[in-house]
Amino acid sequence: MAHDDIGKLTREDFDAGPSSYDEIEPGLFLGNLTAATDFEWLKEAKITHILTVDSCPLPRKVQVLPDIVLKYIQVTDLPREDLLTYLEDSYQFIQHALESGGKILVHCYFGVSRSATLVIAYIMKKYSIGYTEAFELVKKKRRFVCPNPGFVEQLRLYEDMGHSIDNRNVHFKMYRLQIAADKVRKAKILPQSCMDLVKPDPALTTVHPEPTVYRCKKCRRIVASASNVLPHMPREKQVWRHISSKRYNKSPRQDKQANKPAENLQKEELPPTEVCTKTYFLEPLSWMPNIMHNVEGKLNCPKCSTKLGSFSWVAGCQCPCGSKIAPAFYLVPSKVDWSNAVQNVQVTV
Numbered sequence: 001m002a003h004d005d006i007g008k009l010t011r012e013d014f015d016a017g018p019s020s021y022d023e024i025e026p027g028l029f030l031g032n033l034t035a036a037t038d039f040e041w042l043k044e045a046k047i048t049h050i051l052t053v054d055s056c057p058l059p060r061k062v063q064v065l066p067d068i069v070l071k072y073i074q075v076t077d078l079p080r081e082d083l084l085t086y087l088e089d090s091y092q093f094i095q096h097a098l099e100s101g102g103k104i105l106v107h108c109y110f111g112v113s114r115s116a117t118l119v120i121a122y123i124m125k126k127y128s129i130g131y132t133e134a135f136e137l138v139k140k141k142r143r144f145v146c147p148n149p150g151f152v153e154q155l156r157l158y159e160d161m162g163h164s165i166d167n168r169n170v171h172f173k174m175y176r177l178q179i180a181a182d183k184v185r186k187a188k189i190l191p192q193s194c195m196d197l198v199k200p201d202p203a204l205t206t207v208h209p210e211p212t213v214y215r216c217k218k219c220r221r222i223v224a225s226a227s228n229v230l231p232h233m234p235r236e237k238q239v240w241r242h243i244s245s246k247r248y249n250k251s252p253r254q255d256k257q258a259n260k261p262a263e264n265l266q267k268e269e270l271p272p273t274e275v276c277t278k279t280y281f282l283e284p285l286s287w288m289p290n291i292m293h294n295v296e297g298k299l300n301c302p303k304c305s306t307k308l309g310s311f312s313w314v315a316g317c318q319c320p321c322g323s324k325i326a327p328a329f330y331l332v333p334s335k336v337d338w339s340n341a342v343q344n345v346q347v348t349v
Contacts, residue, residue: 090122218301236323
């Protein structure tokens with residue numbers, strides 16, 4: 001790779017081997033970089049759309065081809081890279097290409113991991129099947145597909161969420177926080193693109209407050225709602241992994257369950273394993289101003305300044321139960337009380 005005059009990455013390495021492609025579904029091809037730059041094959045196969053998932057876009061000679069619609073996703077083939085948040089857009093792009101009577105090539109460098117992940121996700125959603133079945137269907141057509149372990153976990157989480165993005169899913173929340181933590185580790189501040197992870201102050205004026213909240217034990221100021229809590233299991237190491245995600249997901253009774261504190265969730269949502277209540281891990285909240293400009297620090301009550309807990313984007317927190325959660329925004333249980341008697345209107349201080 002090299003940089004052009006304005007500093008953008010450009011493609012100069014073409015060692016992806018011979019042109020390699022396989023038709024996974026009628027009109028849907030999965031292949032490598034060489035196939036995406038093989039003008040003769042593109043014309044012969046009547047390719048109308050190209051979806052590139054790579055560290056840099058296709059060379060300009062491909063970008064200026066007439067009658068071919070391009071979509072580019074910048075991702076490297078590393079386990080901690082984020083492909084999950086692109087799965088919905090990728091599905092729509094592929095589906096639109098096929099429904100319009102076109103033919104599409106989905107490719108990365110070798111056509112093995114990144115592009116295979118997008119195609120597997122497409123098959124999962126189209127046929128409402130799980131990761132394992134979709135993987136086998138794609139592998140039958142292209143024998144050496146092999147998403148890296150991180151992408152496999154993302155696909156399994158996608159399966160757990162019902163082949164869509166569920167912003168209420170605890171594991172998806174933790175997944176996005178871990179992606180943001182990687183960026184904070186490099187930039188030392190929370191990027192603007194991740195600001196949506198910081199949830200509204202639960203003590204702000206609202207017409208429909210959550211019945212169950214956590215209050216500062218000293219001044220009674222609301223500092224969290226039940227839905228802000230990110231439950232974890234004893235000795236858990238990475239809470240968004242698919243292995244236990246269904247234990248956390250809210251059932252159709254979500255609205256009722258959301259009204260119960262973590263102590264009650266362990267009895268009704270997660271039998272027989274109990275949720276740990278030795279530390280309350282939370283989503284980032286807007287009353288925590290320091291979290292946007294610091295890698296770690298204290299969490300003080302915004303009203304009385306009592307220390308309620310701490311946060312750490314990188315090091316995380318070791319809970320007394322043995323779990324290591326990172327990133328971590330947590331309250332010490334002895335510093336807060338939970339209450340299920342909130343008035344219809346709460347006024348922040």
